[in-house]
Every structure is written in C-alpha cells, then in structure tokens.
Amino acid sequence: MDVPAGYNLxxxxxxxxxxxxxxxxxxxxxxxxxxxxxxxxxxxxxxxGPGEKFYCLSMFPYPSGALHMGHVRNYTIxxxxxxxxxxxxxxxxxxxxxxxxxMPAENAAIQRGIAPSRWTYDNIAHMRGQLQRLGxxxxxxxxxxxxxxxxxxxxxxxxxxxxxxxLAYRRLAAVNWDPVDQTxxxxxxxxxxxxxxxxxxxxxxxxxQWFLRITAYADELLDGLDELDxxxxxxxxxxxxxxxxxxxxxxxxxVPAYGALKVFTTRPDTLxxxxxxxxxxxxxxxxxVAAGNPALADAIEKLxxxxxxxxxxxxxxxxxxDTGLRAVHPLTGDELPVWVANFVLMDYGEGAIxxxxxxxxxxxxxxxxxGLPITPVVAPEGFSDExxxxxxxxxxxxxxxxxxxGPYDGLAFQxxxxxxxxxxxxxxxxxxxxxxxxxxxxxxxxRYWGCPIPVIHCEACGAVPVPDAQLPVLxxxxxxxxxxGSPLTRMPEFYETTCPxxxxxxxxxTDTFDTFFESSWYFARFACPDLDTxxxxxxxxxxxxxxxxxxxIEHAILHLLYARFFTKLMRDEGxxxxxxxxxxxxxQGMVLKDGAKMSKSKGNTVDPQALIDRYGADTARLFIxxxxxxxxxxxxxxxxxxxxxxxxxRLWGFAVDFAAWREQAPAADxxxxxxxxxxxxxxxxxxxxxxxxxxxxxxxxxxxxxxxxMLNELSRLPVPESGxxxxxxxxxxGLSILLRVLSPIVPHITHCLWQGLxxxxxxxxxxxxxxxxxxxxxxxxxxxxxxxxxLRGTIxxxxxxxxxxxxxxxxxxxxxxxxxxxxxxxxxxxxxxKLVNIVV
RNA sequence: GCCGGGAUGGCGAAACCGGUAGACGCGCCAGACUCAAAAUCUGGUGGGGGCAACCUCGUGAGAGUUCGAUUCUCUCUCCCGGCACCA
Numbered sequence: 004m005d006v007p008a009g010y011n012l013x014x015x016x017x018x019x020x021x022x023x024x025x026x027x028x029x030x031x032x033x034x035x036x037x038x039x040x041x042x043x044x045x046x047x048x049x050x051x052g053p054g055e056k057f058y059c060l061s062m063f064p065y066p067s068g069a070l071h072m073g074h075v076r077n078y079t080i081x082x083x084x085x086x087x088x089x090x091x092x093x094x095x096x097x098x099x100x101x102x103x104x105x106m107p108a109e110n111a112a113i114q115r116g117i118a119p120s121r122w123t124y125d126n127i128a129h130m131r132g133q134l135q136r137l138g139x140x141x142x143x144x145x146x147x148x149x150x151x152x153x154x155x156x157x158x159x160x161x162x163x164x165x166x167x168x169x170l171a172y173r174r175l176a177a178v179n180w181d182p183v184d185q186t187x188x189x190x191x192x193x194x195x196x197x198x199x200x201x202x203x204x205x206x207x208x209x210x211x212q213w214f215l216r217i218t219a220y221a222d223e224l225l226d227g228l229d230e231l232d233x234x235x236x237x238x239x240x241x242x243x244x245x246x247x248x249x250x251x252x253x254x255x256x257x258v259p260a261y262g263a264l265k266v267f268t269t270r271p272d273t274l275x276x277x278x279x280x281x282x283x284x285x286x287x288x289x290x291x292v293a294a295g296n297p298a299l300a301d302a303i304e305k306l307x308x309x310x311x312x313x314x315x316x317x318x319x320x321x322x323x324x325d326t327g328l329r330a331v332h333p334l335t336g337d338e339l340p341v342w343v344a345n346f347v348l349m350d351y352g353e354g355a356i357x358x359x360x361x362x363x364x365x366x367x368x369x370x371x372x373x374g375l376p377i378t379p380v381v382a383p384e385g386f387s388d389e390x391x392x393x394x395x396x397x398x399x400x401x402x403x404x405x406x407x408x409g410p411y412d413g414l415a416f417q418x419x420x421x422x423x424x425x426x427x428x429x430x431x432x433x434x435x436x437x438x439x440x441x442x443x444x445x446x447x448x449x450r451y452w453g454c455p456i457p458v459i460h461c462e463a464c465g466a467v468p469v470p471d472a473q474l475p476v477l478x479x480x481x482x483x484x485x486x487x488g489s490p491l492t493r494m495p496e497f498y499e500t501t502c503p504x505x506x507x508x509x510x511x512x513t514d515t516f517d518t519f520f521e522s523s524w525y526f527a528r529f530a531c532p533d534l535d536t537x538x539x540x541x542x543x544x545x546x547x548x549x550x551x552x553x554x555x556i557e558h559a560i561l562h563l564l565y566a567r568f569f570t571k572l573m574r575d576e577g578x579x580x581x582x583x584x585x586x587x588x589x590x591q592g593m594v595l596k597d598g599a600k601m602s603k604s605k606g607n608t609v610d611p612q613a614l615i616d617r618y619g620a621d622t623a624r625l626f627i628x629x630x631x632x633x634x635x636x637x638x639x640x641x642x643x644x645x646x647x648x649x650x651x652x653r654l655w656g657f658a659v660d661f662a663a664w665r666e667q668a669p670a671a672d673x674x675x676x677x678x679x680x681x682x683x684x685x686x687x688x689x690x691x692x693x694x695x696x697x698x699x700x701x702x703x704x705x706x707x708x709x710x711x712x713m714l715n716e717l718s719r720l721p722v723p724e725s726g727x728x729x730x731x732x733x734x735x736x737g738l739s740i741l742l743r744v745l746s747p748i749v750p751h752i753t754h755c756l757w758q759g760l761x762x763x764x765x766x767x768x769x770x771x772x773x774x775x776x777x778x779x780x781x782x783x784x785x786x787x788x789x790x791x792x793x794l795r796g797t798i799x800x801x802x803x804x805x806x807x808x809x810x811x812x813x814x815x816x817x818x819x820x821x822x823x824x825x826x827x828x829x830x831x832x833x834x835x836x837k838l839v840n841i842v843v
Numbered sequence: 844g845c846c847g848g849g850a851u852g853g854c855g856a857a858a859c860c861g862g863u864a865g866a867c868g869c870g871c872c873a874g875a876c877u878c879a880a881a882a883u884c885u886g887g888u889g890g891g892g893g894c895a896a897c898c899u900c901g902u903g904a905g906a907g908u909u910c911g912a913u914u915c916u917c918u919c920u921c922c923c924g925g926c927a928c929c930a
Contacts, residue, residue: 062930064930065929065930067930102930105929105930106928106929106930107929107930178928179928187928188928189928189929190926190927190928190929191928191929191930192928192929193928237847237848238847240846240847241846241847241848241924241925243846244845244846244847245846245925245926245927247846311927311928312926312927312928313844313845313926313927314844314845314925314926316844317844317845317926318844319844346844350927364844365844441927442927444927445927445928447928448928449928450928517928518928518929518930519927519930522930555924555930556847556848556924556925557924557925557929557930558925558930559847559924559925560846560847560925560926560927561925561926561927561930562930592923592924593923593924595923598922600923600924629855629856629867629868630855630856630868630869631855631856632856634848635849635856636849636923637855638854638855638856639855640854640855640868640869640870642854642868642869642870643854643855643868643869645869646868646869647868649868649883650868693859696859697859700859704855704856704857704867704868705856705857705866705867707867707868708856708857708866708867708868709867710867711867711868712866712867715867785863786863787862787863788863789862789863789910789911791910791911792862792909792910792911793911794863797863817896818896818897821897829910830910831910832862832910832911834862837862837863838862838863838911840862840910840911841910842910842911
C-alpha cells in the first residue's frame with residue numbers, strides 16, 4: 004500500500020503521544036490503516052487453525068470498466084459482515100474475483116476495436132485498485148477471473164462428465180434471429196420486437212443447442228428450500244414458483260381426423276366446464292391443419308411467437324383461430340371446437356390445453372373475444388344464486404363445490420379431483436402426473452467471449468466430448484469482433500480438428516457457455532484457486548458452504564438456482580459433500596438517485612471514485628450503511644454523504660481532544676461518576692445493547708444511529724477543568740465501545756483512533772464489547788398513560804414499582820384525571836415497562 | 844400477463860412480540876462566531892388550532908379484528924425487481 008508522498012504520517016505509538024493533527028485527513032488515515040493490514044497480512048484466510056470458519060462472499064462483479072455505486076454498496080455490506088465475524092473470533096474467508104465473460108466486452112470490441120480480452124483485463128486492473136482503495140478485507144491471494152483458462156478448463160471438464168451421465172444433451176431450441184445482422188440476439192438486444200442495431204423485426208429460429216438437465220433435480224431443488232432458514236422468504240417463494248411443481252392429470256381428448264390430443268390440467272375437477280380446446284401455433288395439430296389449408300396456415304403463422312421472452316408472449320392480446328376440428332369430451336361426448344391460440348405456450352405442459360373459461364381467467368378472456376360458451380362448474384359453498392352469475396365478470400378461480408357436473412355435483416376439490424382422475428385412469432383416458440414449470444437450462448451461446456463448449460462434432464461418431472488430456476479448449480484471445488456473429492465460426496484454426504474417437508477430420512463446437520455457467524461454481528473454487536490437477540480438492544469442503552452470501556435481489560432466481568444446481572452436480576461428481584451452497588443470503592437493494600436506479604442511460608450516476616477522492620472510503624462506507632437498511636433501495640444524497648463525513652470529523656476531533664486532555668488527567672475511576680456521567684454511561688451501554696442486537700439482525704443503519712447517539716452523549720458531557728477521574732472513566736470506556744461498534748463499518752478511522760488511544764494494535768482482533776447490566780440500571784422509569792387508547796400523559800415511577808403503585812400514579816396524573824373525571828373505569832391495562840391504558 | 848417486494852414529516856429513515864409514531868441523519872428556520880461568507884457551535888422544526896396548559900388530525904386508499912394497529916386480516920391504487928440469451 005502506497006502512502007501519499009509528502010505527508011507526514013502521524014506517529015501512532017500505543018499508549019503514547021496522540022497525533023497533533025486535529026484535522027481529520029481521511030486519505031492519510033486510510034493509507035495508514037491499509038498499510039498496516041497489508042503488512043500484517045490480516046486478511047489472508049488460513050485453511051485450518053483456531054476459530055470457527057466463516058465464509059463470507061459477495062457476488063463477484065462483471066468487470067464493466069469501473070465500480071458503480073451498486074458494487075460499493077454490495078461489497079461494503081459484505082465487508083461489514085466479514086469484519087463483524089472477525090471480531091467474533093471467527094476464521095474468516097472473504098475472497099474476490101471477476102465474472103469476466105460476457106456481452107459487454109464484445110460490444111466494446113465492436114465500438115472501439117479493442118480485443119475483448121484486453122478490455123476485460125484492463126478493467127479488472129482498474130477495478131481491483133478501486134476495491135483496494137475502499138479497504139475491503141479481501142484475501143487477494145485467492146483472486147480469480149473466469150476468463151482465464153486455469154478457471155474455465157474445469158467447467159469444461161465438468162461438462163464432459165455431465166455429457167457422459169446424460170445430464171447434458173443437445174436439441175433444437177428457439178433463438179431470436181436478426182435477419183439483417185445475421186446474428187442471434189439476446190433478449191436484451193430485442194427492443195419492441197426489433198433488433199437493437201439493425202431495427203429489423205426479429206425472427207424466431209430453431210437451432211441445435213446444449214442443455215443441462217436441471218429438471219432432473221427439480222424436486223431436490225424445491226425440497227431443499229425448506230432447509231434454507233437463512234434465506235429471505237421472498238427469494239424462496241420466487242424459486243418455488245419458478246420450479247412450479249404441480250400435481251395434475253394428463254388427459255387425452257379424441258380429435259377425429261387427428262388423433263389423441265394430450266393436455267395437462269391441475270384442475271380435473273373442472274372437466275365438465277371445458278367448452279373448447281386450444282393449442283400453440285407450433286403444435287403438431289396446428290401444423291397438420293395448416294398443411295392442408297393455405298388460409299388457415301396463414302392465420303396460424305401470424306399466431307406464432309416472434310420473440311422468445313415469456314413476458315412478451317404473455318402480454319400480447321389474446322388471439323386465435325378455429326381449426327375447424329372438433330374434439331370429443333371424454334365424459335359427456337360433447338363436441339368441443341379446437342382453436343389455435345397465442346396464449347398457449349409450446350414450452351409448457353403439452354402445448355395444448357382444455358379450456359375452462361368459467362374457472363381460468365385467460366380462458367375466460369379468450370372465450371369472451373371469440374364468443375365461446377362459458378360454463379360454471381364450481382361454486383363456493385353456500386352459493387345459492389344462478390351459477391351463470393358467478394362468471395359474468397370474470398372467471399371464478401377459487402376452489403369450491405362442483406355443479407353442472409353430472410354425478411360429481413356437490414363434491415369438494417380434492418374428492419372431485421380424485422374421482423375424476425380415478426375414472427380417467429380406469430378408462431385409459433389419462434394418468435396422474437407431476438408437471439414442472441422449470442425447463443432444462445439452455446447453456447449454448449452463439450457468442451465469442453465465453454468459455455468454449457468442449458465438444459467435437461464428427462460425422463461418424465456424432466458429438467464427442469473433448470478428452471481430459473486435450474483440456475482446456477483454449478479461447479483464442481487475438482480476434483476481431485465485428486458484430487456479425489462469433490469470430491470463432493470464421494477461424495478454421497480454431498474449429499478444424501480431428502475426432503478424438505476415430506481420428507477423422509471433425510469440427511469443433513464454436514458455441515460458448517452461458518456466463519451463468521462460470522458464476523455457478525466460483526464460490527467453491529475460491530477454496531482452492533491455485534489447484535491445477537482438479538476442479539476442487541478437500542479445501543472446498545473445509546470452507547463450504549458459504550456462511551453468508553450477499554448480492555442483488557435481481558439474482559433471486561436464475562443465478563441462485565443455478566448455483567444450487569451446480570452444488571448438487573459437484574456433489575454427485577464426488578467433489579464436495581455439501582447439498583446447498585449458501586447458508587445465509589442477504590439481498591441488497593438498488594442504489595437510486597432522484598427516485599430512479601442509477602444507470603448510465605439515465606445519466607444519474609454518481610462515480611464512487613469522485614466520492615472516495617473527496618471524502619475517503621470510510622465516509623462512503625458510512626453513508627451507504629446509514630442511509631437505508633441493506634435490503635431496501637438506497638436513495639443517493641450528496642448532503643447525506645457530507646453529513647456522514649461531518650460525523651467522522653466530529654469523532655476524530657473529539658478523540659484527539661480527549662487524548663490531549665487525558666495527558667494531565669488523573670487515573671480513571673468509574674466509582675466517582677456524577678449524575679450526568681452516570682446517565683451518559685447508561686446511554687452508552689443502552690445503545691451498545693441496541694447496536695449488538697441490530698448487528699445480529701443485519702440492520703446496520705440503526706447501528707450507525709446508535710454510534711451517533713453515543714458520540715452525542717459523550718460530547719455533551721462538560722470537560723472538567725480539574726480532576727476528572729469520572730469523566731475520564733466514562734469517555735475512555737465509551738470511546739472504546741464506540742470504536743469497536745463502528746469498526747466493521749468505518750474500519751480505517753477506528754483502527755487509527757484505537758491505536759492512537761492506546762487500546763492496542765489490532766482493533767480487528769479486539770473482542771466485541773458487552774453491555775454492563777449494572778450500567779443499564781435506572782432508578783426511575785417513564786410510563787405512558789392512555790385513556791381509552793389515547794395518550795394523555797406520562798408518569799415517572801420507581802423501576803421496581805408494583806402494579807398497584809403504577810395504577811395509583813396513573814390515575815393521579817392531572818391530565819389523566821381530566822379525561823377520566825367521574826366516568827367509571829371499565830378496564831385498566833398495565834403493560835410492564837411501557838404504558839398504562841385506562842378504559843372508561 | 845405471471846411471480847416477488849415496497850409505500851411513514853420537506854427528504855433518507857426509526858419504532859424489538861400489537862403498546863408514547865417520526866429515534867438518528869439530511870434539509871430548513873433562528874441565534875453565536877465573522878468586516879462578510881464558508882466552516883463550526885447552540886436552539887427549534889409532522890399538519891391544523893390555542894397566549895399557554897393542551898386539543899385535534901396524521902404511517903398510500905378503503906374496510907375489519909382489538910382496550911390499543913405503521914405492525915394482524917381482506918379489498919384496491921401506484922412504484923420497483925424477475926420472467927429463462929443483460930449480468
């Protein structure tokens with residue numbers, strides 16, 4: 004760590020002279036603290052040793068160029084948690100790395116003609132410097148970047164293992180195709196149905212792609228959520244819904260001139276309410292109809308989705324066309340029209356539905372548009388009106404008792420479900436089965452800046468995994484990217500190879516992995532980043548699971564689900580013993596300015612570098628932790644930052660003045676406190692208790708608040724001109740508590756003051772302070788007095804007053820007497836330590 | 844469209860198990876210091892009423908449960924995150 008030239012470092016010698024400089028110089032203080040940490044190697048995590056392990060991890064950044072405020076927030080929260088655990092005596096691992104593959108590097112290459120690798124490595128170097136300037140307690144020896152072959156070779160290796168197990172496979176899947184740029188587009192690159200660069204309407208194309216069979220782990224991924232007590236309920240709920248396990252009935256409807264039309268339903272109880280059938284435009288039935296009828300083919304073609312995003316599909320107007328085919332209702336024998344509808348998704352279930360417009364809102368809306376009948380077959384218990392009334396203004400989607408359902412009338416949901424499912428199974432019409440919303444994970448990307456998929460395509464042998472001895476498949480870094488597809492497809496020296504099985508000329512796969520592939524296992528690699536003989540070794544089990552994971556809520560589903568999935572894959576490969584990667588999860592909120600998320604496109608960003616240059620790392624950290632709870636959105640405020648800096652200046656000045664005063668003061672004596680000093684001490688300990696409680700909850704803004712109150716209490720005490728044994732005792736103790744409580748948040752200033760005040764060298768290793776119960780004792784307490792629930796006054800009573808004494812005091816309060824007057828007291832509630840409510 | 848979350852003074856927020864709404868900070872107002880300003884320090888600061896003691900309204904909207912609701916239940920509005928190729 005470099006110390007700014009020309010600055011005379013204050014000489015912090017424990018227990019001796021305090022620096023003369025009363026001015027808080029953040030740059031000097033921070034350089035001093037960081038130099039000490041660097042010198043002592045305090046953040047190098049020992050794989051074994053004394054203390055319980057604690058693995059604290061923040062989601063690693065994409066090296067986009069420079070840190071943004073969201074990074075600063077994320078990493079400050081993680082660092083505060085890590086440092087807090089160090090002070091609890093844990094052996095803490097807090098690593099940092101780079102999620103280095105991705106589209107922005109290719110975009111930069113197109114725009115500026117820099118190779119993606121060069122751009123990425125430069126960004127990493129710059130951002131690493133910024134992280135170091137912020138004083139995060141990272142073990143930099145474990146740093147990794149996912150774009151380096153020594154990292155990605157192991158995910159290539161794992162992929163070949165999954166291929167052999169059948170957990171990776173290849174099939175056709177849809178992509179967004181830009182017909183002008185002749186390239187595949189990410190959903191992000193499709194704006195209002197058009198390519199972002201060409202402006203051409205995107206097309207949907209089916210190409211062969213690699214998939215990971217995440218659905219094979221659907222049940223385990225779902226059930227595992229129940230054990231994750233340290234995760235927010237909201238994230239678990241989102242994952243549950245994403246996996247979307249539902250138990251239902253697979254049913255076949257006979258369609259003359261087509262055959263059996265299979266559907267899946269979770270509501271067999273509504274079978275009598277089916278009034279039409281609907282299939283997706285890509286469904287074989289639709290294709291068959293189109294083949295024999297050009298007019299219908301044209302109409303069906305228009306119903307085909309153009310984009311791949313589900314949001315785009317589900318928000319379009321409900322459109323359809325009648326195929327003219329009729330299905331036979333399996334129980335009533337009624338004829339049901341078969342429609343092609345754009346709200347039916349080919350990817351979910353069977354790509355066909357039995358429409359029950361009385362009890363499904365989408366079916367209801369479609370029926371309304373096309374004048375199809377709506378038949379209610381379920382009604383709430385005790386519903387006595389005309390059943391048709393139930394579905395006049397929308398579908399009735401609750402469960403209830405069956406009506407209009409022949410022999411099943413009057414049955415409740417589960418009985419009806421069972422009876423109809425039993426009948427369907429007996430008659431061979433269908434079977435019960437479990438359906439997931441979760442789809443297998445498509446990992447192929449037709450892009451350059453990613454990990455090459457380690458497969459060789461041979462005409463004779465098919466898709467052959469690259470043998471271990473040939474790994475890694477190196478991504479050539481010296482390339483030109485021009486936006487018209489991946490350069491790998493134009494590099495014979497990359498793709499021309501020979502089949503590892505038969506030796507014939509063969510073509511190397513030119514697709515790369517989804518970048519979620521890299522981020523799905525990096526947390527494990529941090530345990531052994533230097534290992535070059537295997538993906539992981541026993542050190543992974545020494546550190547895993549991650550005890551505390553911190554990152555944005557936007558990763559609630561995909562990244563966190565894929566990381567959980569990979570953990571199970573690695574476990575089943577015998578690499579690790581844990582089932583789940585992250586024991587506790589904190590999802591931090593966004594950073595906003597003027598009510599909107601900070602982003603370059605909105606032009607409302609604040610550059611963290613400017614903030615650090617002006618005020619220092621501690622001010623940035625303090626503001627971020629104080630301005631809002633970690634999980635909530637944080638509204639940026641330049642004045643708030645200045646306020647945070649003001650507090651640090653006050654803290655510095657107070658400590659320096661006290662140290663100077665202490666030179667001529669008598670020894671500290673806690674037995675000689677006056678009333679004000681005793682009260683201040685009580686407040687210090689009360690706020691310590693609060694801060695410890697809040698730290699445990701992860702509510703850091705109120706920890707800062709408690710620290711501010713402590714300083715307020717101490718500064719309010721008059722400084723004795725002579726004597727001062729009591730003052731010295733209260734302030735010395737108070738400062739030692741305050742510095743420790745704040746040290747995870749503002750580690751630099753507290754480190755220097757701790758040393759300067761002579762408490763020892765390593766604040767990091769100081770124990771967390773404990774509140775003294777004796778200091779907390781008060782003789783009198785204040786109780787609120789309500790009359791019929793409204794506050795009418797307060798009373799002071801001895802702390803040990805009994806209920807009768809409290810009642811008497813409450814009734815004697817003058818304002819209370821006014822409101823009670825001669826009205827009879829119906830009830831008198833005493834909440835110990837809080838309030839009295841007199842109900843008249 | 845579906846899933847998840849949020850809404851409290853002029854602003855960021857606090858209120859632990861249903862018990863004094865607005866701690867702490869920002870901003871603003873007044874005062875001290877200063878030739879002046881900045882910085883710093885002291886005091887005040889939810890709306891309305893009152894000389895005051897106090898009264899009254901008030902936690903997105905509407906209902907409900909309760910002696911008592913920011914907190915629990917139901918309905919609604921608006922904003923934010925995710926929706927499988929942004930990371």
